């Protein structure tokens with residue numbers, strides 16, 4: 001069976017893990033935590049980053065930093081992973097679900113403004129498949145209404161948004177890394193993501209107002225980070241928080257992956273291109289719709305998906321691939337229709353989110369896929385549509 005996902009190992013993970021184990025410091029905020037954070041700050045210019053135990057945790061930190069309280073509203077796409085909404089629900093927020101775009105699973109930027117009320121505290125765009133939302137539009141709306149933007153960049157490491165520049169043609173603006181544009185940005189290093197350490201995440205703090213408090217929330221509500229920098233001579237309990245920081249066991253593993261970023265990303269983008277070129281004919285025949293990458297966005301090779309004509313076609317395709325030993329999957333039940341939220345949801349029907357819920361299929365995507373594997377997957381899918 002060609003698996004859907006297989007966590008990639010660079011070969012250095014066990015070495016750095018060994019180093020961490022025998023360094024005598026394996027709790028959080030040690031050498032490898034600092035190395036990883038420095039990598040993000042140097043490679044992509046993030047002002048301040050904190051590693052977390054997951055992207056879910058990073059999102060929870062955001063909900064705390066924004067002082068989300070019962071009665072506050074947070075705008076979240078319905079077609080996303082649970083955590084995007086859950087982190088804010090835990091603080092008592094009412095989630096206002098936004099529909100997806102007709103041409104992309106990301107939230108429809110043109111439908112955000114009509115969801116804003118005096119209670120709206122934040123918008124949480126998700127860069128689905130690592131493809132940027134139109135951050136120019138979203139930031140303009142947020143600034144106009146004085147609300148915060150938290151980017152769920154869980155899938156979007158090493159992907160960019162090109163901001164329009166009046167002096168340059170469309171699509172040639174300045175490239176800004178995703179996760180660095182909103183007030184806060186969150187990344188995931190779960191084993192299904194491009195860069196992984198089993199479970200892990202990162203909070204990017206792009207607005208200086210949040211830096212000091214973020215460090216406190218991160219270290220169980222204490223000012224321990226300041227203490228370790230020698231800025232104060234005793235630390236204690238000063239705020240709310242939790243144990244959001246990962247141990248050095250996770251961060252040493254993660255560092256090995258970051259060191260091989262270029263190689264991982266080059267191969268992932270090549271896999272994406274192979275799929276995309278191979279399926280162009282299927283799209284031309286109207287059999288499937290391929291991922292759309294707007295001119296302001298880039299591809300980071302996080303995932304490849306096809307949008308089938310109907311739920312029935314998708315079910316049959318997944319079944320057919322399984323018979324040929326290929327594991328393809330679908331995901332995201334619209335959150336407004338989930339067991340947990342359906343009785344609380346009062347908004348209108350979200351047609352696009354439901355479309356992706358029923359028609360989107362994800363193809364195997366990992367670095368163990370050989371060119372032969374890719375050719376086999378492509379041929380099998382083409383065969384399915386020929387026979388259909």
Ligand SMILES: *Cc1c(COP(=O)(O)O)cnc(C)c1O
Pocket residue numbers: 053054055056057080081083084126152154155187188189190199200201
């Ligand atoms: C993976 C993912 C998350 C959750 O990340 P964890 O690190 O597993 O907590 C959140 N949002 C999106 C869009 C994701 O893809």
